[in-house]
Amino acid sequence: MLDQSGYVQVRPSQNGMVCIVEHRVPSAVEPQCLDAEGVKAFLPRILMVGAMRAKGRPEAEIRAAVRKAFADGKLRAPARPGVDYMLSAHNVVTIDEDKGIAVPFGPHLMFYAPGMTNADIGSDGSPGSAVFVVDEKSPHALMIVPVGAGGAGHAHAAH
Numbered sequence: 476m477l478d479q480s481g482y483v484q485v486r487p488s489q490n491g492m493v494c495i496v497e498h499r500v501p502s503a504v505e506p507q508c509l510d511a512e513g514v515k516a517f518l519p520r521i522l523m524v525g526a527m528r529a530k531g532r533p534e535a536e537i538r539a540a541v542r543k544a545f546a547d548g549k550l551r552a553p554a555r556p557g558v559d560y561m562l563s564a565h566n567v568v569t570i571d572e573d574k575g576i577a578v579p580f581g582p583h584l585m586f587y588a589p590g591m592t593n594a595d596i597g598s599d600g601s602p603g604s605a606v607f608v609v610d611e612k613s614p615h616a617l618m619i620v621p622v623g624a625g626g627a628g629h630a631h632a633a634h
Contacts, residue, residue, distance in 0.1 A: 491514070503568060562584075565579075
């Protein structure tokens with residue numbers, strides 16, 4: 476749960492997964508469930524962003540702090556393959572972090588793909604593709620696989 480101090484744990488995990496509604500930009504609503512590796516590699520970034528935003532930090536400062544935390548080793552890329560489930564039909568995902576743009580995108584699975592590009596998997600990178608990579612070449616790149624009728628064709632371009 477997100478409150479005035481940042482994220483607050485509602486209940487402890489019983490299976491190693493952590494479910495959270497991320498707000499990578501203020502208008503995003505990104506409900507997801509991270510496996511154990513995602514809890515180690517992605518959750519610290521999500522919590523950091525939430526805490527900084529709750530303190531009223533400007534968005535540019537938050538993005539710079541995340542980049543610095545990766546550079547300093549305080550945040551890290553996933554050490555092994557894993558999955559982040561984002562199966563809600565009500566996702567509003569970040570497509571341009573710098574401009575603060577988030578748009579609807581149907582249910583999908585996200586597989587950790589640090590450093591990966593769309594070219595690596597033969598994808599044109601369009602959100603209508605059967606599979607595509609967001610945040611290409613970054614430590615938090617994700618391979619996106621839309622699922623169900625609500626997946627492909629939406630505007631998830633740069634998660």
